[in-house]
Amino acid sequence: MADTINRSGRKGFLVDTSKCIGCRSCQVACKQWNKLEADKTANMGSTENPRDLTPALYNRIRFIEKESSGQTVWQFLNQRCMHCGDAGCIKVCPSPGALYRTKEGSVVFNKEKCIACKYCVSACPFNIPRYDSNDKVAKCHLCYDRIAAGMSPACAKACPTQALQFGNRNDLIAKATAAKKKLYGVDDLLGLGVVYALEGPPEQYGLPAKPEIPTSIFLWKDVIKPLGILGFWGSIGAVLLHYVTVGPQRTEETEDKGGSHE
Amino acid sequence: MSNYIERFSTRQRVLHWIVTASFFTLVLSGVGLFSRLFNGYFNFFGGGQNAILIHKIAGPIFFLSSAYMYLDHRAEISSFDSNDMEWFRKAGGYLSREPHHFHIGRYNPGQKMFALFIAVATLVLGITGLFIWVPTAFPRWIVQISLMLHGLMFVGSIMFMVLHVYLATIGNPGTVQGMLYGDVRKDWARHHHPRWYRERTGGK
Numbered sequence: 001m002a003d004t005i006n007r008s009g010r011k012g013f014l015v016d017t018s019k020c021i022g023c024r025s026c027q028v029a030c031k032q033w034n035k036l037e038a039d040k041t042a043n044m045g046s047t048e049n050p051r052d053l054t055p056a057l058y059n060r061i062r063f064i065e066k067e068s069s070g071q072t073v074w075q076f077l078n079q080r081c082m083h084c085g086d087a088g089c090i091k092v093c094p095s096p097g098a099l100y101r102t103k104e105g106s107v108v109f110n111k112e113k114c115i116a117c118k119y120c121v122s123a124c125p126f127n128i129p130r131y132d133s134n135d136k137v138a139k140c141h142l143c144y145d146r147i148a149a150g151m152s153p154a155c156a157k158a159c160p161t162q163a164l165q166f167g168n169r170n171d172l173i174a175k176a177t178a179a180k181k182k183l184y185g186v187d188d189l190l191g192l193g194v195v196y197a198l199e200g201p202p203e204q205y206g207l208p209a210k211p212e213i214p215t216s217i218f219l220w221k222d223v224i225k226p227l228g229i230l231g232f233w234g235s236i237g238a239v240l241l242h243y244v245t246v247g248p249q250r251t252e253e254t255e256d257k258g259g260s261h262e
Numbered sequence: 263m264s265n266y267i268e269r270f271s272t273r274q275r276v277l278h279w280i281v282t283a284s285f286f287t288l289v290l291s292g293v294g295l296f297s298r299l300f301n302g303y304f305n306f307f308g309g310g311q312n313a314i315l316i317h318k319i320a321g322p323i324f325f326l327s328s329a330y331m332y333l334d335h336r337a338e339i340s341s342f343d344s345n346d347m348e349w350f351r352k353a354g355g356y357l358s359r360e361p362h363h364f365h366i367g368r369y370n371p372g373q374k375m376f377a378l379f380i381a382v383a384t385l386v387l388g389i390t391g392l393f394i395w396v397p398t399a400f401p402r403w404i405v406q407i408s409l410m411l412h413g414l415m416f417v418g419s420i421m422f423m424v425l426h427v428y429l430a431t432i433g434n435p436g437t438v439q440g441m442l443y444g445d446v447r448k449d450w451a452r453h454h455h456p457r458w459y460r461e462r463t464g465g466k
């Protein structure tokens with residue numbers, strides 16, 4: 001719908017997984033800036049903590065344990081909203097302004113406008129949106145408030161290794177391509193606002209190899225909806241046309257022929 | 263001798279109008295969820311969140327009353343005979359002004375198809391509605407398919423409803439009276455449902 005992207009001015013992240021040391025400064029910085037309360041965590045026998053995004057955790061580090069020539073190696077992935085160019089969440093959201101795109105290309109939410117239908121959770125190819133205790137949407141908003149004020153996102157600022165780089169999306173991609181990085185998300189879904197430089201296949205990081213808006217969501221919004229609206233007005237039209245052409249079935253005429261037709 | 267014959271009992275009429283009232287409440291509160299284009303309909307309910315609340319109240323009422331209506335008339339709507347096939351072949355005589363004679367019983371096959379569709383739609387809308395109600399309690403693919411089917415069945419029912427309301431009112435004068443007051447004119451019954459009329463009156 002009115003969800004279009006200005007490609008040249010688009011801002012975004014480049015997440016270079018090779019530089020990430022799993023310090024989770026980004027997690028903490030996001031909580032601080034957005035004043036999100038702490039999540040109750042439990043020791044699950046893993047360094048990964050918390051184990052999933054929550055309504056108070058907009059980004060987190062996913063720990064991937066890998067055996068490599070007898071040694072355990074760690075890989076880290078910063079998981080968050082991808083700010084998709086073709087965003088399933090915006091596509092299904094029935095409340096204008098609850099999820100919208102900024103002029104920088106970020107996908108931002110407004111809890112005041114959210115009507116708690118939770119459609120966005122089903123439509124997101126990455127299973128990102130979460131719900132707070134009032135059933136309102138919560139996810140990374142790419143620090144739209146900081147960006148608008150000319151600052152960089154809190155998580156990127158806190159990152160000690162430049163694993164999280166924020167800037168003009170085209171420039172970031174050009175630099176990473178020149179450095180021969182393997183990029184994820186350059187063209188998927190009209191380009192993700194968060195592009196990853198990965199050191200292995202996406203599946204290894206828990207990312208879908210080819211992210212797509214779920215088929216049934218596509219059928220609902222792009223096939224059933226337009227055809228349904230057409231069908232509704234078509235049936236109104238057909239009925240009116242019938243009324244003025246063939247006309248109603250009057251029953252008086254049966255009396256002329258008298259009695260039952262059995 | 264009366265010119266009228268009873269078609270629907272008070273219980274059947276009240277039931278039909280409960281189904282109808284809850285149906286249109288669901289349509290009005292749900293259409294804004296179907297697409298942002300219809301966001302304005304939320305205003306009837308004072309915003310989207312209230313509309314969802316009303317939808318969740320009207321939903322179970324529709325499901326239960328419509329399921330009951332199906333159980334109530336399932337014997338009359340679920341069997342088709344050769345007369346019905348003849349009716350289908352001639353599109354019920356609705357495509358021309360030529361006089362026609364079908365040996366139709368209580369319901370014509372178009373009505374049966376409509377009633378069967380409503381029964382199926384009630385079931386599908388009810389089940390998928392439950393998944394959409396608490397999406398985080400179910401696997402994502404189930405909720406995704408439910409959203410699609412809920413929309414599909416909504417579109418189907420609303421299109422059938424246009425036909426139903428037309429045929430039950432101005433398309434067939436004399437019909438709606440049966441659902442309003444309970445009885446219909448005898449010449450209406452002889453014309454539209456001759457076999458039913460004969461059974462009711464004992465061959466007169």
Ligand code: HEM
Pocket residue numbers: 269278281282283285286328369372373374376377380423426427430431437438439440441
């Ligand atoms: C303003 C709206 C409506 C009007 C004026 C209306 C009118 C009628 C009438 C007059 C009949 C009796 C037909 C006969 O005597 O043979 C009827 C039957 C029936 N109605 Fe409705 N109705 C309405 C809405 C609905 C809705 C919303 C539903 C279900 C969702 C529904 C389901 C049925 C069914 C299943 C029957 C019995 C089978 C049939 O006639 O097809 N109606 N309706």
Ligand code: SF4
Pocket residue numbers: 080081082083084087088089090107123124125126127128129139
């Ligand atoms: S990742 Fe999900 S929540 Fe984020 S923009 Fe894409 S569809 Fe929306």
Ligand code: SF4
Pocket residue numbers: 089092093094095098099109113114115116117118119120121136137
């Ligand atoms: S839960 Fe809120 S943000 Fe998500 S689709 Fe519904 S109204 Fe939009």
Ligand code: SF4
Pocket residue numbers: 029030031033034058059080139140141142143153154155156
């Ligand atoms: S961009 Fe802002 S909201 Fe998003 S994860 Fe980083 S700090 Fe949190």
